C-alpha cells in the first residue's frame with residue numbers, strides 16, 4: 343500500500359487537526375482520538391494527523407497512487423485555507439510501499455562496515471558458525487556496526503548491570519558483555535537451548551562467559567521475576583516482536599535514571615509505517631514506537647541502523 347508523509351511546521355498542530363476533522367467530517371469519515379490525533383478517510387485513502395510539539399505530522403495511506411494524491415490534495419488545500427494567521431507549507435514525500443523502503447543502500451552498508459572498528463576473530467568465526475548451524479535463521483544476528491554501537495553504549499552508560507532479551511547464538515551478548523567491567527553482569531534471556539549452546543561456547547571464546555547468566559524460558563516471565571527496584575543500567579530487546587511492548591514496560595520500570603533500553607528491528611523492514619500490514623507484530627511495534635515517542639519517562643531517538651534501532655534513556 344503506498345504511503346506518503348509530510349511534516350508541517352506550525353505552533354498550532356492540535357487546532358488544525360480539530361478544524362480539519364470537524365470540516366471534513368461532513369463529507370468523510372473523520373475523528374479525533376483520545377491522544378489528540380486525527381484520522382480522516384476519504385474515498386478509500388486515510389490521512390492520520392499527529393501533533394508533535396511545533397509540528398503537525400501527516401501520513402497518508404491508500405490502495406493506489408491516485409487515491410494517495412487525492413487525499414494529499416484535499417488535506418493540504420484545507421490546511422493552507424485554514425491557516426489565516428500563518429503560511430503553511432505541506433511538502434509530501436514521494437509515496438512508497440512498506441516493503442519497498444530501502445533503509446540502507448547496500449553499497450553504503452558495506453562502506454559503513456568498512457569504517458567501524460573491525461570485528462575480531464571470535465565474532466567473525468561466530469558469524470560463519472551461525473550460518474553453518476542455523477541456515478536462514480542466521481539473518482536474525484545483529485550486524486557488526488550495531489554490535490559495535492552496543493559495546494560503545496554500554497561503556498558510555500557506565501553499565502554494570504545489563505539485560506538482553508533474545509540471545510540467539512550470542513553475538514549481541516558478546517558485544518554487550520565486552521562493554522561491561524570485569525565484575526559486571528548480563529542476564530541473557532532466550533527460549534532456545536540449541537542456539538544458546540552455540541552462544542555459550544563463543545562467550546567462553548570471547549572471555550566474557552563469567553559475566554553472563556543465561557536463563558532459558560519465556561523472557562517475559564524472567565523479567566517479571568526481577569526485583570522491582572530500578573537496578574538495570576542497560577537492556578537490549580531483540581526477540582519476538584509481538585512481545586516488545588510487554589518487554590519494554592517491564593524493563594523501563596526497572597531502569598535506573600540515566601539507564602538505557604535499546605530496541606532492535608523497530609522498522610520491521612519498513613512495514614511498520616505501512617497500514618496494509620496488520621499482523622499482530624506490526625500492530626504491536628507500531629503502537630510501541632508511538633508510545634515511546636510520547637513516553638515522558640524517557641528521552642528517545644530512533645536510529646536508521648540496519649532495521650531500525652530505538653534508544654530510550656530513562657529521565
Ligand SMILES: C[S@@+](CC[C@H](N)C(=O)[O-])C[C@H]1O[C@@H](n2cnc3c(N)ncnc32)[C@H](O)[C@@H]1O
Pocket residue numbers: 482483484507508509510511512513514515531532533534537559560561562580581582585
Ligand atoms: C533476532 S534473534 C536474537 C539475535 C541476537 N540478538 C544476536 O545478536 O544474534 C531472536 C531470539 O529471540 C528468542 N526468542 C523468541 N521468543 C522468545 C521469548 N518469548 N522469550 C525469550 N526469547 C525468545 C529466539 O529464540 C531467538 O534466539
